[in-house]
Every structure is written in structure tokens, then in C-alpha cells.
Amino acid sequence: xxxxxxxxxxxxxxxxxxxxxxxxxxxxxxxxxxxxxxxxxxxxxxxxxxxxxxxxxxxxxxxxxxxxxxxxxxxxxxxxxxxxxxxxxxxxxxxxxxxxxxxxxxxxxxxxxxxxxxxxxxxxxxxxxxxxxxxxxxxxxxxxxxxxxxxxxxxxxxxxxxxxxxxxxxxxxxxxxxxxxxxxxxxxxxxxxxxxxxxxxxxxxxxxxxxxxxxxxxxxxxxxxxxxxxxxxxxxxxxxxxxxxxxxxxxxxxxxxxxxxxxxxxxxxxxxxxxxxxxxxxxxxxxxxxxxxxxxxxxxxxxxxxxxxxxxxxxxxxxxxxxxxxxxxxxxxxxxxxxxxxxxxxxxxxxxxxxxxxxxxxxxxxxxxxxxxxxxxxxxxxxxxxxxxxxxxxxxxxxxxxx
Numbered sequence: 001x002x003x004x005x006x007x008x009x010x011x012x013x014x015x016x017x018x019x020x021x022x023x024x025x026x027x028x029x030x031x032x033x034x035x036x037x038x039x040x041x042x043x044x045x046x047x048x049x050x051x052x053x054x055x056x057x058x059x060x061x062x063x064x065x066x067x068x069x070x071x072x073x074x075x076x077x078x079x080x081x082x083x084x085x086x087x088x089x090x091x092x093x094x095x096x097x098x099x100x101x102x103x104x105x106x107x108x109x110x111x112x113x114x115x116x117x118x119x120x121x122x123x124x125x126x127x128x129x130x131x132x133x134x135x136x137x138x139x140x141x142x143x144x145x146x147x148x149x150x151x152x153x154x155x156x157x158x159x160x161x162x163x164x165x166x167x168x169x170x171x172x173x174x175x176x177x178x179x180x181x182x183x184x185x186x187x188x189x190x191x192x193x194x195x196x197x198x199x200x201x202x203x204x205x206x207x208x209x210x211x212x213x214x215x216x217x218x219x220x221x222x223x224x225x226x227x228x229x230x231x232x233x234x235x236x237x238x239x240x241x242x243x244x245x246x247x248x249x250x251x252x253x254x255x256x257x258x259x260x261x262x263x264x265x266x267x268x269x270x271x272x273x274x275x276x277x278x279x280x281x282x283x284x285x286x287x288x289x290x291x292x293x294x295x296x297x298x299x300x301x302x303x304x305x306x307x308x309x310x311x312x313x314x315x316x317x318x319x320x321x322x323x324x325x326x327x328x329x330x331x332x333x334x335x336x337x338x339x340x341x342x343x344x345x346x347x348x349x350x351x352x353x354x355x356x357x358x359x360x361x362x363x364x365x366x367x368x369x370x371x372x373x374x375x376x377x378x379x380x381x382x383x384x385x386x387x388x389x390x391x392x393x394x395x396x397x398x399x400x401x402x403x
Contacts, residue, residue: 007388010119011306014380017115018373024052025107025376026369032103033364036092040139042069045090046131049106053129056114065151067141071131075117081124082393084386086112086379087145087162087331089135099360100136101165101347104372108163112379119380125387128157135330143290145330154337158393159386161303162331163375165363166344167352169314171307172300173344174325175332176225176253177292179264183209183248183271187280190242199242200280203235206246209274213250213267225325226263227253255292255325257336264288291332294403295321298395299341302385306378307343327354339396345375 018025028048035044046069050060058073069090088109089102098104113129120127132148134141141147148154185206190199213228220226230250236243250267254260264286275282300317307314334340347368352358362368386393 007385010384010388011381013119014115014384015377017118018111018377018380021111021114022373025111025372028052028110029103029107029369029372030364032090032106033098033360036097038094038138039091039134039136040067040069040141042090042133045069045106046071046133049088049090049110049131052110053113056117058113058117058129065147065153067133067144067147069131069133070141070144073113073129073131074126075113075120076126077120077123077387079124081126082158082387082390083126083128083156084159084383085128085130085157086383087160087334088129088131090131091134091136091138093136093355096355096357097360098363099355099357101359101363102135104165104345104347104363104368105163108372108376108379111376112383115376115380116383119384120387123384123387127383132330143330146290146333149333149337154334157338159299159396160334160338160340161299161342161379161382163343163345163379165347165359165368165371167348167350168344168346169307169312170320171304171314171343172295172297172317172321172341173293173323174255174295174321175290175293176227176255176325176328177257177260177288177332178251178253178290178328179260179286179288181250181252181264181267181271181284181286183250184283185246185275185280186282187244187278188242189244192240192242196242200244201242201278202246202280203243205274205278205280205282206232206235206248208277209248209271212270212274216263216266216270221256221259224259225253225255226259228263228267253328257292260288260292290328290330291336293325293329293332293342294335294340294400296335296339296341296396296399297321298392298399299339299382302392303341303343303378303382306381306385307374310374310377312374339393339400343375343378345371347371
């Protein structure tokens with residue numbers, strides 16, 4: 001085990017490096033804010049970020065897995081050893097810009113990676129900054145972390161960290177796995193007054209399926225955080241024509257992976273039953289989208305302490321790791337492959353909605369940029385701590401394997 005004084009010394013190098021690089025990191029955040037790009041189209045952000053990393057001696061592989069705006073930037077220590085990574089997001093939202101704070105996520109990942117690289121000269125191992133486009137799901141690279149995870153990219157990475165802007169400080173929050181069920185009902189048109197008996201109403205089948213799915217909520221597992229939300233996207237062309245086509249889209253979420261699979265199947269059966277009852281045909285497709293977050297307590301505690309040591313009012317990790325999850329992210333798929341943890345930084349007042357112009361604007365205020373710097377230091381210190389303390393990665397792997 002490394003002496004505590006040595007660990008403190010290397011963490012100090014990380015913090016000093018982040019302070020030194022603050023103008024560069026602020027410039028990245030402002031540039032992305034002023035040039036928002038949808039997922040799979042983040043070409044300006046991609047060029048900006050990769051150039052900064054190349055300028056700091058990272059080896060950058062661009063366009064990985066046929067995703068033009070994805071990248072892996074690597075910096076190796078004195079010899080082979082563990083691989084640790086920080087994730088970079090940089091896509092914006094349509095009509096909102098960086099209302100999810102990805103401009104700060106990108107800046108913090110770049111800063112944490114650079115700071116860690118400047119502290120690991122005498123350490124074994126490798127620091128990776130991984131560019132993961134289209135977290136919001138837009139375009140062919142949508143959910144890029146899922147694509148990477150499914151292709152085994154994260155299988156030989158030993159630990160992963162990242163942050164997300166929010167209205168409070170916390171580490172280790174959960175996320176919901178999410179899947180989709182798409183139903184297309186096909187019936188027969190007919191005059192709604194003169195010959196309704198000759199029609200087969202696809203909208204009635206869709207309505208019946210919608211209500212049947214609604215009834216599933218009564219039997220939901222209370223500790224599985226089930227959420228079902230759906231819309232009828234097509235329901236007919238005129239009110240005097242029996243609709244021969246109706247389309248339903250459902251999202252199904254849960255914090256339990258096996259239960260999510262079960263509920264996707266139950267929602268699909270609601271569509272099948274409704275079609276049978278109304279005498280119409282139905283085509284149903286269902287798929288898993290994002291996995292739930294697999295919490296890793298050893299990494300949570302390490303990252304939490306690196307926030308705590310900076311004096312920010314970070315929520316007790318025992319509370320944040322058991323709080324009700326409210327959203328979904330492709331980071332969940334990473335956490336199902338290797339020990340991972342995330343954190344939230346407070347950039348806006350409580351009550352500020354996510355995916356809003358207000359949150360986007362908060363990202364480039366002094367409060368938002370200062371919070372990003374604190375988060376960058378915490379991420380950087382955790383990266384080097386994973387390399388310095390082999391027992392931390394051992395504990396993280398054991399926890400991952402047993403939970």
C-alpha cells in the first residue's frame with residue numbers, strides 16, 4: 001500500500017494542474033455552449049476537444065466503432081498497469097442547447113484526464129478520456145456508450161468515472177434502465193355512420209392496449225421503480241372514417257434489469273390482447289435501450305471523499321446511492337460492464353428543471369464554471385487514486401462481481 005503522504009502529494013499535483021488549466025477548460029465549456037450540436041453531429045466539439053488532448057500529449061484514436069464523433073484519448077504511465085477512464089459527453093438538445101450540461105461534462109473530462117496524466121509519470125497504468133457522442137439518443141451514434149459496451153470496449157477497463165451538472169452535490173446516484181415498445185395496429189376503414197359494422201377499428205385496439213398497460217401499474221413491484229409512459233402517435237385521418245391504422249409508443253423504465261425485461265414483455269402482451277379482442281392485426285417491436293446503473297460502493301466512497309475534501313456540501317453517499325432514480329442514461333450500460341460511478345455538481349438553484357434553457361444558461365455562470373472545476377479535481381484525484389491504490393480497484397472489482 002502506498003504511503004498516505006505520497007497519495008496526498010499526487011492529489012495535490014492534480015488540483016494544481018486543474019487550476020493551471022482552468023482557462024482552457026472554461027474555453028471548452030463556453031465554446032460548446034455557444035456552438036451546440038445535436039448528437040452524432042458534434043463535429044465542432046469533437047475537433048475542439050481532441051485538439052486540446054493532442055496538445056497535451058494524449059494519443060487520440062478518432063471515429064471509433066464507425067462513429068465519426070467518438071474518440072479514445074490515452075496517456076500511459078511509466079509501464080503497463082490498470083486502465084482507468086473518464087467519460088466525455090458533448091451533444092446538445094434540440095431547441096434548448098446544453099440544457100443537460102454536456103458542455104461542462106466535456107470540459108471536466110478533458111481537465112480530469114490532463115491533470116491525471118501530469119501526475120502519473122512514475123505510476124504504472126493508463127488514463128483514458130473517452131468521447132461518447134449522442135447520449136441524448138439522436139442520430140446513428142445515439143446511445144454511443146451502449147454501442148461501445150456491446151462491442152466489449154469497456155471489458156478491459158478497470159474503473160470509470162464522470163460527472164453531471166445538477167442542482168446539488170452528490171455521488172453514486174442510480175439511474176433507470178429503459179426499454180421501448182412500439183405497436184402498430186392495422187384494421188379496416190369504413191364509413192363511421194353508414195357502415196361502422198364493416199370496419200375494424202385500429203384506434204379502439206390502441207386505446208384498449210393503452211388502458212391495459214395503465215392497469216399494469218397496480219401490480220408493479222414497489223422497490224423496482226417502475227415507470228411506464230406512452231403516447232398514441234397515429235389514430236386516424238378523419239372522425240367519420242373508422243381508423244384502419246393506429247400507432248402506440250411506450251417507454252418502460254425500472255432500476256432492476258430482469259424486471260425491466262419482464263415488464264417489456266407484459267406491455268407487449270397488452271397490445272397482443274387488445275388486437276385479438278378488437279379483431280385487428282398488430283405488429284410489435286420491443287427493445288432495451290439503456291441499462292440501469294450498477295452502483296459500485298468502493299468507487300462511490302473514493303469519489304465522494306475527493307469532493308468532501310474540497311469542502312463542498314456533498315450529500316452523504318449512503319443517501320444518494322439509495323435515493324429513488326428519476327432518469328436514464330447510457331452510462332448505465334457502462335456500469336454493467338466494469339466498476340463505474342458518477343457524481344452531480346451543483347450549478348443551478350434547487351428547482352431548476354433539467355433539459356431547460358435555464359440549466360444551459362447556468363452552465364456558463366461563475367457558479368457553474370466554478371462547480372465544474374471542483375468536479376474536475378474530484379474526478380482527476382479519483383483517477384490517480386485508482387492507479388496508486390491497487391486495493392481500491394480490487395475492492396471495486398470484488399463488489400462489482402458480487403452485486
